[in-house]
Each structure stands twice: as structure tokens, then as C-alpha cells.
Amino acid sequence: MVRENAPLVHNITNYVAMNFSANVLLALGASPLMAHAEEELEEIVSISPVLALNIGTLSAPWVKSMHKALDAARRREKLVVLDPVGVGASKFRTQTALELLAAGGISVIRGNASEIRALAGADGRTKGVDSSESSDSAVAVAQRLSHTYNTVVCVTGATDYVVHAEGITALKNGHPWMTKVTAMGCAATSMVGAFLAVEADRALAAVSAIATITIAGEIAAAKSGGPGSFQVNFLDTLANLTETQIAERLKVEHWK
Amino acid sequence: MVRENAPLVHNITNYVAMNFSANVLLALGASPLMAHAEEELEEIVSISPVLALNIGTLSAPWVKSMHKALDAARRREKLVVLDPVGVGASKFRTQTALELLAAGGISVIRGNASEIRALAGADGRTKGVDSSESSDSAVAVAQRLSHTYNTVVCVTGATDYVVHAEGITALKNGHPWMTKVTAMGCAATSMVGAFLAVEADRALAAVSAIATITIAGEIAAAKSGGPGSFQVNFLDTLANLTETQIAERLKVEHWK
Amino acid sequence: MVRENAPLVHNITNYVAMNFSANVLLALGASPLMAHAEEELEEIVSISPVLALNIGTLSAPWVKSMHKALDAARRREKLVVLDPVGVGASKFRTQTALELLAAGGISVIRGNASEIRALAGADGRTKGVDSSESSDSAVAVAQRLSHTYNTVVCVTGATDYVVHAEGITALKNGHPWMTKVTAMGCAATSMVGAFLAVEADRALAAVSAIATITIAGEIAAAKSGGPGSFQVNFLDTLANLTETQIAERLKVEHWK
Numbered sequence: 001m002v003r004e005n006a007p008l009v010h011n012i013t014n015y016v017a018m019n020f021s022a023n024v025l026l027a028l029g030a031s032p033l034m035a036h037a038e039e040e041l042e043e044i045v046s047i048s049p050v051l052a053l054n055i056g057t058l059s060a061p062w063v064k065s066m067h068k069a070l071d072a073a074r075r076r077e078k079l080v081v082l083d084p085v086g087v088g089a090s091k092f093r094t095q096t097a098l099e100l101l102a103a104g105g106i107s108v109i110r111g112n113a114s115e116i117r118a119l120a121g122a123d124g125r126t127k128g129v130d131s132s133e134s135s136d137s138a139v140a141v142a143q144r145l146s147h148t149y150n151t152v153v154c155v156t157g158a159t160d161y162v163v164h165a166e167g168i169t170a171l172k173n174g175h176p177w178m179t180k181v182t183a184m185g186c187a188a189t190s191m192v193g194a195f196l197a198v199e200a201d202r203a204l205a206a207v208s209a210i211a212t213i214t215i216a217g218e219i220a221a222a223k224s225g226g227p228g229s230f231q232v233n234f235l236d237t238l239a240n241l242t243e244t245q246i247a248e249r250l251k252v253e254h255w256k
Numbered sequence: 257m258v259r260e261n262a263p264l265v266h267n268i269t270n271y272v273a274m275n276f277s278a279n280v281l282l283a284l285g286a287s288p289l290m291a292h293a294e295e296e297l298e299e300i301v302s303i304s305p306v307l308a309l310n311i312g313t314l315s316a317p318w319v320k321s322m323h324k325a326l327d328a329a330r331r332r333e334k335l336v337v338l339d340p341v342g343v344g345a346s347k348f349r350t351q352t353a354l355e356l357l358a359a360g361g362i363s364v365i366r367g368n369a370s371e372i373r374a375l376a377g378a379d380g381r382t383k384g385v386d387s388s389e390s391s392d393s394a395v396a397v398a399q400r401l402s403h404t405y406n407t408v409v410c411v412t413g414a415t416d417y418v419v420h421a422e423g424i425t426a427l428k429n430g431h432p433w434m435t436k437v438t439a440m441g442c443a444a445t446s447m448v449g450a451f452l453a454v455e456a457d458r459a460l461a462a463v464s465a466i467a468t469i470t471i472a473g474e475i476a477a478a479k480s481g482g483p484g485s486f487q488v489n490f491l492d493t494l495a496n497l498t499e500t501q502i503a504e505r506l507k508v509e510h511w512k
Numbered sequence: 513m514v515r516e517n518a519p520l521v522h523n524i525t526n527y528v529a530m531n532f533s534a535n536v537l538l539a540l541g542a543s544p545l546m547a548h549a550e551e552e553l554e555e556i557v558s559i560s561p562v563l564a565l566n567i568g569t570l571s572a573p574w575v576k577s578m579h580k581a582l583d584a585a586r587r588r589e590k591l592v593v594l595d596p597v598g599v600g601a602s603k604f605r606t607q608t609a610l611e612l613l614a615a616g617g618i619s620v621i622r623g624n625a626s627e628i629r630a631l632a633g634a635d636g637r638t639k640g641v642d643s644s645e646s647s648d649s650a651v652a653v654a655q656r657l658s659h660t661y662n663t664v665v666c667v668t669g670a671t672d673y674v675v676h677a678e679g680i681t682a683l684k685n686g687h688p689w690m691t692k693v694t695a696m697g698c699a700a701t702s703m704v705g706a707f708l709a710v711e712a713d714r715a716l717a718a719v720s721a722i723a724t725i726t727i728a729g730e731i732a733a734a735k736s737g738g739p740g741s742f743q744v745n746f747l748d749t750l751a752n753l754t755e756t757q758i759a760e761r762l763k764v765e766h767w768k
Binding site: 014015016017019020056057058059060086089090091092093179180181182183224225226227228229231232 | 527530531534535538539544545546547548549550551552555556559573743744745746747748749750751752
């Protein structure tokens with residue numbers, strides 16, 4: 001559905017992820033747009049069905065832009081996905097993510113276990129921007145977050161969890177090399193944005209995005225000799241991925 | 257001629273394009289330099305034959321730097337190429353591009369049809385930073401722009417047009433996958449800069465740059481399985497491209 | 513040793529290098545972290561054993577952040593590596609690099625011959641950010657720098673020199689294509705950071721990093737058809753590189 005609609009995905013994201021996230025969105029069939037200037041956020045939000053916020057290389061002016069864009073998105077009833085990169089590693093990150101959440105209007109949060117735990121005030125052992133914890137450890141706090149902020153919460157890791165009002169979906173696709181390419185998580189967040197733009201059920205949009213990226217990852221890994229060729233094959237695979245491939249490989253479980 | 261001279265190309269460009277544009281310039285045989293600090297622009301402009309300005313991820317401080325660099329370039333009689341990314345998508349972009357043009361000293365503009373139409377005040381239907389229009393639709397307005405600002409105008413798309421005082425050159429090389437790698441247009445702009453540094457005829461420099469990038473694109477596409485391998489093969493092809501390959505494949509038409 | 517310890521490497525680096533440096537650190541087995549906000553530097557420095565500073569796309573706010581991070585690193589006795597990109601090309605770059613050095617606490621400097629000569633006040637003929645000089649020409653000034661600032665100095669080029677209090681190590685591995693991928697030098701600096709985090713002897717850490725990146729480069733070049741595939745093969749090779757491969761290929765000389 002992303003390919004047919006080529007939705008515009010407006011990203012205010014980090015410097016490390018910008019290029020790769022744009023290429024992932026293009027490979028998926030979406031149309032990436034990166035814009036952070038306060039002067040143009042109202043207009044850019046107005047033409048984009050979805051906004052992806054990512055605090056990976058945050059600074060005060062960018063945080064201000066994120067709030068301004070979120071405010072415009074909320075007024076215009078646009079969908080918003082938040083990637084709280086490195087939350088728990090500094091008070092500035094934790095506070096920024098919590099203030100964005102408190103402002104309201106975040107449809108989906110995607111983070112690793114440490115980030116989701118830190119967001120929920122649990123004792124996250126964040127080591128920089130990588131998670132040192134299993135995603136399983138964050139499911140209970142993700143449920144709390146989901147309830148508090150009326151949002152879908154994706155906890156990604158060896159198993160990916162999509163936690164929402166009606167229950168929990170666990171996905172077991174993917175490959176360890178996905179953690180060896182920088183910004184893969186950030187790109188997943190942008191992909192959630194692309195699916196949100198074309199699928200009204202937010203939890204289903206998140207599940208579809210996670211399934212697509214992890215299945216592309218495992219197909220690509222089987223053809224690759226390391227993280228360099230993996231990144232290349234990942235983009236090729238994503239561009240050529242079929243519904244049939246996804247259906248055949250999907251390892252998913254739902255519970256209430 | 258770029259390979260023999262390895263010209264320094266000074267870029268003030270967007271965050272998404274910086275890495276890829278630098279790699280494209282290196283593959284071409286040029287020497288990329290990215291610098292935007294006001295404190296050093298006078299010196300950086302003085303050592304570079306050409307300046308490439310790109311407003312893709314503009315913000316107020318960067319716009320100020322672009323004006324400062326453009327002013328230095330004009331005083332020092334350096335060549336300047338402008339990429340008005342996303343013009344038409346926001347007033348801030350349109351106004352910035354028009355003010356840079358009005359300041360004078362832009363030798364070449366390169367944009368897609370929507371951007372060129374928006375620059376000329378025509379009814380551009382810009383959808384984010386990608387064009388939803390055929391490049392043919394922008395030729396007439398490009399002629400007007402070229403005349404008004406005494407500049408060469410490149411309208412890129414399925415057919416690429418180089419519009420200049422003496423006429424129009426149409427190039428029909430390239431491959432659709434060029435739109436599936438982010439910053440390919442931005443890299444084309446930087447390549448125009450590299451050719452401007454070694455070729456006194458500005459229109460010929462633009463035609464050479466467009467021919468080089470599109471022919472590298474079609475050769476690379478034939479070896480690739482998707483946008484990931486295409487990007488890799490594009491850089492390899494560009495680094496190995498010969499005059500003979502260009503001569504054999506070039507599909508070009510001139511008219512007055 | 514990097515793979516076993518997966519050290520966190522905190523980078524305040526340039527926009528061009530961020531993505532590639534992060535991917536190189538991941539391929540090496542380290543854990544990259546990019547953060548530049550003043551608000552969080554004290555905490556980020558406190559959790560990272562090493563800080564890599566790179567002035568490639570410097571601007572006043574980033575310089576301020578670099579000083580703040582360096583100050584925190586010095587107080588906390590963290591290791592710091594400095595990449596003085598483009599020093600000599602502008603007074604702003606030269607002054608920034610010299611002020612960072614004068615502040616104290618830089619363990620290792622890595623630059624090309626022009627940069628090292630410019631840092632030492634010698635007549636550097638910097639052409640943008642690429643060196644137009646042989647690394648041999650900078651060994652004497654590197655010794656002076658090493659003595660003045662009590663730091664290890666790496667001069668990279670066709671031959672790489674690691675200059676330190678006890679002598680000089682010359683390494684003759686690598687491949688010319690390493691200069692055709694942007695940010696390869698910046699990534700080398702981040703790699704020095706990763707080795708500093710796991711090896712107490714600073715000169716040995718620098719030698720190990722340079723040996724690793726240049727040997728990965730020559731193995732990758734042998735499999736590649738140009739700079740695009742070279743970059744991909746470089747990351748694959750780095751991720752799979754063994755101690756045996758390094759031992760077999762290492763061309764090293766030490767003298768006092």
C-alpha cells in the first residue's frame with residue numbers, strides 16, 4: 001500500500017540517519033522529506049500526512065522545531081511517530097522525549113528496550129544509543145506507556161513487540177546484522193511513519209512496518225558477507241519485497 | 257577534464273546529500289569541500305573555483321551563510337551553481353531561492369520541473385522535494401528564468417533540458433532508479449559545479465555534467481538489482497567512465 | 513580487543529562523516545555515539561571512555577560544544593583524539609584546532625601532512641581538505657607537535673606515521689582508493705578512539721587502528737571495481753578481519 005500511495009513522510013531526524021532513512025523510504029516506495037526550519041514547519045506539516053520525530057542528535061534549536069512541528073501536526077490531525085534515541089543516556093534526552101510525549105499527539109513510539117524503559121521511568125541501563133537489554137524486559141512498561149499516552153509502543157530487539165490498547169503483537173523476524181548498520185532503528189521509525197500514512201489502524205501499521213523491515217533484513221543477510229553488503233542488499237530487497245515473501249516468512253503472535 | 261584538474265568544489269549543501277555528493281565528486285575526480293561557517297567563508301571561497309549552493313535542509317543561519325558565500329563568490333568572480341530543493345513547498349524555500357537569485361552571480365540553476373516552475377512563479381505542484389511534473393512543462397518558464405537572471409537553467413527529469421541564451425539542449429539518457437537514490441539530484445548539482453570549474457562555456461559544462469551522470473546511471477542500472485546496488489554501481493561506473501562510453505550512448509538534441 | 517569490549521566511542525564530528533564513521537565503528541565491533549548538545553555533554557562524556565573530536569564542518573556552536581566536551585573529558589581523565597580537518601584552509605579552522613590543543617587533554621592527533629604541518633605553523637599547502645603533500649614531509653613537525661602537546665601524532669598518507677615520545681612507527685599498508693571514499697580519514701580517527709578505549713599504550717592503540725584500517729582497505733580494494741564497491745567491501749572486510757590477516761600483511765618499521 002505504501003508503493004501505490006507513495007506517501008510523503010516528513011522527518012525531523014538526526015544527522016547520522018538522514019541519508020539512510022531517506023534511501024529506505026525511497027526503496028519502500030514512500031517519498032521522504034527532511035525539513036526542520038521553524039519558518040516552514042507549518043507548511044511542510046500541512047502537506048505531509050505523517051511526521052517522524054527522532055532525537056538522535058538533538059540540540060536546543062532542533063527540539064524547538066520538533067515541538068513546533070508536533071503542535072502543527074496535532075492541530076491538523078496528522079499522524080506522528082517518535083523515536084526517543086538514547087533516552088536514559090542524558091537528562092536532556094529523557095526530558096525532551098517526555099515533553100514531546102506530554103504535549104500529546106504521538107501516535108506511535110519506537111525504541112529499544114533501554115529507551116522504552118527509560119521513557120517509562122524504569123531503571124534503564126542505557127549504554128549510549130544501543131540497548132544492553134532484551135526487548136522482553138520492556139513489554140510491561142511499554143503497556144503502561146501505551147495506556148498513559150494513548151499511543152502504540154514498538155519495542156524492537158531480537159523479538160519485536162508492538163504494544164497497543166487491544167493487546168500485544170510479537171514478531172520474531174530479523175537478523176543480528178540489523179544492529180551492525182547505523183540508523184537501522186531510525187529507518188524503522190520512518191517506515192512506521194510511511195505505513196501510518198496508508199493504514200488507519202495504528203497498531204497494524206506498526207506491525208506491517210516492523211514485519212517489512214525485519215523480513216527484508218533476514219532475506220538480505222542470507223546474501224551478504226558483512227554489514228557493508230548487507231546494507232546494500234537490504235535496500236535492494238526492500239525495493240523488491242512481495243506480499244508473498246512477507247506472508248511466507250512472518251513469525252508473529254498476538255495476545256491480549 | 258575534471259579528472260585532470262581535480263577542481264575543488266565548495267558545497268554549502270543539505271545534511272542528507274553531503275556524504276553522497278562528496279563521494280560522487282570524488283568518483284568524478286573532483287575534490288569536495290563542505291564548509292558553512294561564516295567565519296571561514298571568505299577564505300574557503302577564495303581557494304575554490306566554484307561554489308555549489310543547495311537549500312535542501314535550509315535554516316536561517318545556513319541561509320545567512322549562503323548569502324555570505326555568494327557575495328564573496330561574486331566579488332571574486334567565482335562560478336556558482338544553485339539547487340533550489342523543494343522550492344514551492346514552503347514560502348521560506350521560495351523566498352530564499354529568489355533572494356539568492358536576485359543577489360546576482362548564479363551561473364547555473366539545476367532543479368526538477370516543479371522547482372523551476374515555482375522559481376518562475378508558475379503554478380508549481382510541488383509534492384515535497386520530488387517533482388510530480390514532467391520536465392517538458394518547465395522549459396518555457398526556464399527560458400524566462402534564464403533570460404531574467406542571465407543564467408543557465410537545467411530542468412532534470414525523464415528528459416533533461418539545459419536552457420541557455422543560445423538555445424535549448426535536450427538529453428534523453430538516464431534511468432528511473434536515479435529517482436530512487438536520495439540526493440542524486442543534489443549530486444548532479446555538485447557535478448555541474450565540477451564541470452563549471454574546468455569548462456568556460458557554462459551551458460556546455462552543464463550539458464557535460466548531466467550527460468556524465470545520466471550515462472553513468474544507465475550503465476549502472478543495467479548491472480543492478482535494486483536501489484542499493486545501483487548506488488554502489490553508480491559510483492564505480494562514474495569513476496571508470498570513458499569519453500568513448502559517453503559518445504556512444506549520448507542522446508542529445510539542440511535547438512535554438 | 514575492540515570486538516570483545518565493544519567500547520562506546522563518543523564522536524563530535526562533521527556532517528559528512530557521521531554516518532560512515534558510525535558504520536565503520538560498528539563494523540569494527542565498537543559502539544558509536546554521536547552527541548553535540550551542550551546540555552548533555554557532561555553526562556555523555558561520563559559514560560564514554562573516549563571522545564573523538566573532528567572539525568570537518570565546524571561552526572561556532574559546535575566549537576563551543578567541542579571545548580565543553582574536551583573540558584569534561586579532561587576532568588574525568590577520558591581519552592581524546594582530535595581530527596583537525598582542513599586546518600590551514602582557514603584561520604577559523606587553524607585557530608579552533610590550536611585552541612583545542614592548547615586546552616590540554618588531547619591524547620592523539622590524526623591528520624594528513626598538510627594539516628599536521630599547518631597545526632605546527634609550518635608552511636602547509638592545504639588544498640581544501642585533501643592533502644597535496646607527502647606524509648614524509650610532516651614527520652619532523654609531527655615530532656615537534658608531539659613534544660609540545662604531549663600527544664601521539666598520526667600523519668596519514670601513502671606511508672602512515674605514528675609519532676610519539678619513544679620514537680616513530682611507519683606503516684606502509686593501504687590503497688589509493690582510500691582517498692576516493694569521503695570521510696575515510698575521519699573514520700580512521702574514530703577507529704583510533706576505539707583502540708584507545710581498550711589499549712593503555714596510546715602509540716600502540718594508534719598503530720593498531722591505522723594497521724587495521726589500511727589492511728582492511730587493501731584487502732577490500734583487491735575485490736572492488738571502483739570506490740562504490742570498495743566502500744562496501746571495506747565494511748565487510750573490517751567486520752571479518754582476523755589477527756592473522758593483519759600479522760601476515762603488516763608492513764611496519766619502528767625507529768627512535
